Amino acid sequence: MNKYSYQDYLDFNLKISDLNGISSLLQWDQEVGLPKESMDGRARQIAGISGIIHELYTSQYYRDLLNYLENNVDLDKTQKLNIKLSKKDLQRKICLSKEFVEELSSAISNSYSAWEEARSKKDFKLFSPFLKNLIKLKKQEAELIDKSKEVYDVFLDEYDAGLKSKEIKIIFEKLKPQLISLLNQIEKKEKIDISITNKIYPNNKQWDFGIEILKEIGFNFNAGKQDISTHPFTINIGEKDIRVTTRIVENNLNEMIWSCLHEGGHALYEQGLQSQTFGIPESEASSLSVHESQSRLWENHIGRGLSFWKLKYKKLQNLFPENLKDIELNEFYKIINAVSKELIRTNADELTYHFHIIIRFEIEQLLFSNDFNIDDLPEVWDELYFKYLGIKPENDEKGILQDVHWAHGSFGYFPTYTLGSLYAAQFYEHAKRNIENLEQKISDGDFSELSKWLKVNIYEKGRLQTSEEICVSSTGESLNSQYFIDYAKQKYTEIYAL
């Protein structure tokens, strides 16, 4: 008779996942409607449940359980891999002392407040000392987790197992000249007038259209739902209880449509994971990069594609005839794909977006090198924006202070956005090769074969395959940015008559 069984491992992780879902509900509720005066109590509740989860997760019981299963129980290949990944996750937690976790967590909290103030005063100097302290602590953290790796690679490993900065460099270096050349060609052409998207689009009609889009692409409203928040996000409350949020701006048609498709893509991935073994790696997403590939596949390859609007544009016109009745489908398609060099990452188009990421990645390399003075950051930021996009922010708010990631202690997160786009292009191209007349099917509102392709090739792999492994097994080769370049060239050549 075994002391522990594999079922004990499943039960334990189900319990942890249920508690994580509870914690997610507390956060979701905070973002979608918690009144201001109740924020302090909510912070206390979140801290309370986090403490309970941490204590349970790092308990001697779970360590013993994993070690016992690894060494004493006859497991199949899949079970072994689950245990191996779970051990790695646990190791990442228990190598940090309680004191260190508290110090880091308090530093993040202070740095976040400082970032908020600095941002409102458009002054990086107010944030700089907190960022310095945070980087010092993050270096320590990386060392505690894995001394044998480069600091930045330790962070990458958390978001995308096995990913290394030198691989990203190679990918980005190949991407840069091709993007620049494409942007230069586009710049010579006439600018597309997008003012129509800033007319008045009543909120309730936008909301209804967003729900319709989500239904169309297959979001399961019998298990999850959509709500409104300041910043759109996707969160996992239960096995299939995935909540997406959107933001609706009355004089901006774009906000709602792309956030629905983007978050919808994340949600389809989460709802598409297997749920029989909820809480263990085989039922989790592979990586942030693959997650982002799913949001971008639906947002860009489907949502900014002509086929999708052949299906939906008539409906949109009928909803907003006063704005759209004189705009033909082809014109609308150009408008939603207009390219423009802007200062703010989250407003960027499909092409310039990658320079926002490349700039952040190059700066993160500097941040964790030993000879960089953080006070120089705004200057470096502005120089890189000028170098790649030919623009300079008029102040720190529109420059170095625009994103929350660093204030939250998240370094190595940004590159997964661009990798996600590259994976999306590669996945989508192979889906097209494997599904007869996919574009026509999309125009007919038939997403069934695409959904099935994604399920079999991506969702159902769980976390048992890395990004790289999923890419090879579903497309026959490693990540190759040429897919994105080819897609972009074809799309923008047509739109801008290059």
Place this chain on the structure above:
Amino acid sequence: MNKYSYQDYLDFNLKISDLNGISSLLQWDQEVGLPKESMDGRARQIAGISGIIHELYTSQYYRDLLNYLENNVDLDKTQKLNIKLSKKDLQRKICLSKEFVEELSSAISNSYSAWEEARSKKDFKLFSPFLKNLIKLKKQEAELIDKSKEVYDVFLDEYDAGLKSKEIKIIFEKLKPQLISLLNQIEKKEKIDISITNKIYPNNKQWDFGIEILKEIGFNFNAGKQDISTHPFTINIGEKDIRVTTRIVENNLNEMIWSCLHEGGHALYEQGLQSQTFGIPESEASSLSVHESQSRLWENHIGRGLSFWKLKYKKLQNLFPENLKDIELNEFYKIINAVSKELIRTNADELTYHFHIIIRFEIEQLLFSNDFNIDDLPEVWDELYFKYLGIKPENDEKGILQDVHWAHGSFGYFPTYTLGSLYAAQFYEHAKRNIENLEQKISDGDFSELSKWLKVNIYEKGRLQTSEEICVSSTGESLNSQYFIDYAKQKYTEIYAL
């Protein structure tokens, strides 16, 4: 140096309250929008957090803490009372074994399912064996909690500390003949036509009006909020984060208005409690009866009063001119106070309501006597309805099976509804005696003095005073049903020209 301090007691109860708030959020979310397929996962989450709370709450640490503070630490009078009440609460939990709690909880769960089925098939016989088993277990529970008391009084004590069934009998016996006489007089008069309340009232306008009412009476939307659910309820998520829900029926103006005022009254009480010592008796509501007095004071004495509609009727007319433009204020006032003998408790008017409660109380007395056969229940029910209201349900669904309380194992709960009304009348009369021109102030939209009176006399007493003590300290005498009778006589004499 003391082993434990009073602060430890405060900290511990704050932690428990935060976890209870988390559990409430899970329930709230379940009622206001959780999609069907996610219900099973939610049940698991609620069970998980309940287990954590139970383990913590009944831990040796807390028992030792309370005993130590009681015996070894110099406490003031208020502190002593808090500790005494907390010990009583804890005792009620720990006198029941884990096995017994599980048996009872499973019996309740089965009885609830059986009740649902019996209700849909309109057949009490399907529910009867489960009710028998539940009553057997509830008798055992009462014995385990306090052998020295009558079974029914043990239940009452949980809802309204110190309340005894013989006191309720005296109160109800005094109330009955007076109510019957009033009802007989009303029956001789012409029926009021209320068909206007069943015209179409668009949902969004009803919602807006409900929010306006809640703001008007002082609900703090900076800390709590309102949502939609199938059955209206009030729930406590955090110190002041009180959530109310309402139900909107398009062809029924009444549902939303009275549920907003009723739940709003509960919420004002909860938001009005002190919050510095969140989680201990001094920051809790006194009893279910006093809680109900607050919902009914706002629902009936304010919300069904002429003064309130002098303030709000114009607005209501402007919102729904097609329905209300030809209805004068006085006519509207009569319509919302029409008396009618109906089978369903939750649809009852202010007068007949009490017979629904008296009938349930009299039946509960039988249920816990030794010589009653539960199979006779539908017959007894129908006889009592005929005796008091002269009507008989055509089937069990509209009779004995209409309420969920017994299926949930809640016995002794119903009387607190009528006691709440009686307290409300007594409190409101004394508020009027103490606040100059209160009715005029209400018509002017000035609720400040009433709110202050309720805060000082009721909210701020917390649970350190029982219902009875609050009643004596704020009105100078024990609960006296004459206040309600006087109020009702005056109101209905005017409305029906008796």
